[in-house]
Amino acid sequence: MRKALIVGGSNGIGLAIATELAAHKEWTTISILDRAPIAEERDNAKFEYHKFDLLTGDYAYFDRFDDIDTLIITAGFGRLAHFSDIDEQHIIDSFRVNSEAVIRIIHHFYHRINSTEPFYCAVMGSIAGFISSPLFAVYAATKAALKIFIESVNVELEKCGSNNRILNISPGSIKGTSFYKGKTDLELTRGLACDILEHLWRGDDLFIPQY
Numbered sequence: 001m002r003k004a005l006i007v008g009g010s011n012g013i014g015l016a017i018a019t020e021l022a023a024h025k026e027w028t029t030i031s032i033l034d035r036a037p038i039a040e041e042r043d044n045a046k047f048e049y050h051k052f053d054l055l056t057g058d059y060a061y062f063d064r065f066d067d068i069d070t071l072i073i074t075a076g077f078g079r080l081a082h083f084s085d086i087d088e089q090h091i092i093d094s095f096r097v098n099s100e101a102v103i104r105i106i107h108h109f110y111h112r113i114n115s116t117e118p119f120y121c122a123v124m125g126s127i128a129g130f131i132s133s134p135l136f137a138v139y140a141a142t143k144a145a146l147k148i149f150i151e152s153v154n155v156e157l158e159k160c161g162s163n164n165r166i167l168n169i170s171p172g173s174i175k176g177t178s179f180y181k182g183k184t185d186l187e188l189t190r191g192l193a194c195d196i197l198e199h200l201w202r203g204d205d206l207f208i209p210q211y
Contacts, residue, residue: 008075016189078139098142
């Protein structure tokens with residue numbers, strides 16, 4: 001009996017991962033926490049939807065998921081634009097959702113990650129966090145912050161004697177998601193979802209698709 005929590009799992013790659021987990025009988029519950037509901041045609045009997053806004057929600061809410069063994073965070077957003085055209089609120093919200101929210105959520109589960117018991121954790125980063133990304137400066141900065149955070153925590157986990165690691169998933173563009181205001185296409189995202197889970201179960205700390 002296994003349980004997972006996917007933050008940002010109502011669409012895109014998060015929903016694709018949730019759908020793949022639900023196809024395996026050992027997974028009894030996949031809790032999906034998102035601001036937007038799951039589309040009726042994408043719902044699954046194993047899904048439990050929780051409405052939560054990463055900008056305004058009380059993060060103590062995460063304490064109710066103390067029985068999960070898998071945490072996957074795919075929530076995030078970006079905007080392709082010249083830095084001069086981005087308003088200050090977008091900068092604030094980008095860091096709060098893409099960086100601060102991830103760090104706060106992992107902090108709630110850190111006692112489970114830093115443990116001798118297996119606990120699986122993955123975060124959707126971006127290749128933009130590794131390379132200069134003109135027109136994506138703010139988004140790239142939020143993902144670069146995650147890159148350094150994950151690397152630093154993984155070193156701490158190793159030094160503390162835990163075999164658990166946080167997987168940094170850092171793709172370029174992903175087809176079949178709503179990132180660029182497109183529609184979720186589970187057929188297009190299924191392959192990547194399977195690859196992500198393979199790296200997660202293997203205990204990897206970095207996965208760059210199509211490297």
